[in-house]
Amino acid sequence: MKTIMENFKGFINESPELPDFKFEAMLKNLSRKDRGKQDILNDIRALPGVTVVYVIEADKPRSGEDYSLLSIKVDRYVLGNYSVKSIINNITTKVKRIDGTLSFSVKGIPEQI
Secondary structure, three states, rough: HHHHHHHHHHHHHHOOOOOOOEEEEEEEEEEEOOOOOHHHHHHHOOOOOOEEEEEEEOOOOOOEEEEEEEEEOOOOOHHHHOOOHHHHHHHEEEEEEEEEEEEEEEEEEEEEO
């Protein structure tokens, strides 16, 4: 377990030469007629260096809200020589600002591709 955590810490704070990576995140958004989940997913896909690999729809616990688990691939060449932690924080901040997004949180540990 110690080795796994050391590798993870190294991956998060690594040199800029590591390859692309992917991570999973939970998206909670408003479900509106004028701006639905597809619009929000399109806005996420439009972020530089970001590719939404897959979307798993979750049950709706409340009316007017949608939950989805997203797998997101990040192209480090496009985003520059920043740490994984900085890139994920930047993406999270941008997604949270998208109209209709209620929350966006990273789940699990990022993986190298």
